[in-house]
Amino acid sequence: MSISPITNPQGAAIAPASLQSDRQWWATQWIDLMNSYRFKKRLERGWIYARKGHVKSILFRDRKVIAKVQGTDPKPYHVSLWLTPLSDEDWQYVVNTLYQRAIFSAKLLAGEMPHNIEEVFSANGLRLFPFNLNDVHSRCNCPDKANPCKHVSAVYYLLGDRFGEDPFVLFQLRGRTREQILTALRQQRQQALGTADSSAALVVPEFHLDPQRYWAYGASLDPSLVVITSPTSGEGLLDVLGPIPLALDGEAGDYSDQQQAHLQGFLRQVYQTVSQQAMIQAMTQGQGKD
Known part of the structure; x- marks a missing residue:
């Protein structure tokens, strides 16, 4: 996977404005997050690596991003990135708030990530999107002691494109997959309708009526x-x-x-x-x- 980033670390455009405007909102948010990082030189080297196709693979495995980046060594370096996951209790608060705000749950069930989804998390004192790069944990097996190194930085840039393609991976990095969130929302809806088990058959009681005694009162x-x-x-x-x-x-x-x-x-x-x-x-x- 090799996709050019939106801007270089100095903010200079590398594509026409029309192409930049086509970038999805989440990718732009991620690039803006990186451009706010104060150690620009580290990100600049990573941007060059990403542009030259040194990132050989990126996988989302459980709550981590696993990547292979080709450096000066013949064997690619192994890079892993992760965010601090939310607890089960925190996710329950988030799901409850999502269900209470119909527009959010409707968009999620339709496969769309609302741009203002962060309001749901902030209402519960939480964050979905990292506040800054210090909130993103990373590890690389290269000899460079700096963190982020150029290999980690290269993965940073390509993650922006991945978030643009599927912003639900942010949920996964915080501890819940897209399917888990949608299932929890459906369960909330079923409970609200009084049908916790939607597959249960409707039991209709049997009535034995005698037309001859329709007006009779036996007591x-x-x-x-x-x-x-x-x-x-x-x-x-x-x-x-x-x-x-x-x-x-x-x-x-x-x-x-x-x-x-x-x-x-x-x-x-x-x-x-x-x-x-x-x-x-x-x-x-x-x-x-x-």
Whole structure:
């Protein structure tokens, strides 16, 4: 893997502005981090190594970056870089905050790393991106005692391009892979929906309904809770319906007031008898056979 960096340690452009603008945000952040390093000469030698293709390979293995850099020795030097990983508790705080901020979790689930993801970490007193190069730990088996040496610096520059291609490797260097973060977010969503196990089958209780007993009530009525009485005066069915509009046999017109009163009196007596029988049946319901 050999990719030219965006700028040299002095900040001079090595590509047209249009190409620089196409660089992804994370790569630019990483290059800016290196350009803030005070030992410019060390980075300058590393930039030359990276430009000439001396970095033979870069691998992300667990929480470390493992690289081989060809120096003056026939055998490549072995370089390793790593960040201080976050604890399990810290990651739980981060995942909770990611889930609470829907825009972040939506972008992550869509495979996109939000540029302002650092807000989630800073809200919990943490950092995803290194504050400066002193936060990046490195080791090289070359005889140079300086750290970073030119071999480490060469890997620094190419890491910017790697972060631009896949910024999720920053999660990996902090202790969580992309898959682990997405799985944790999905679990949060399932718990919020009350479906912690999304693969569990929905259990539907069985109901045995008898249409003939749809209106039946098998338990005894508690007299302290239910009081059954006849309707009071003025609240009966005939009182609510008012005059009955029936015509005389063979004649047009309505019944006289006397005839209306006679008919209503008869029906009122019928309804009263029916009400009494209904009350008796209701009060004895459940005490014997229906």
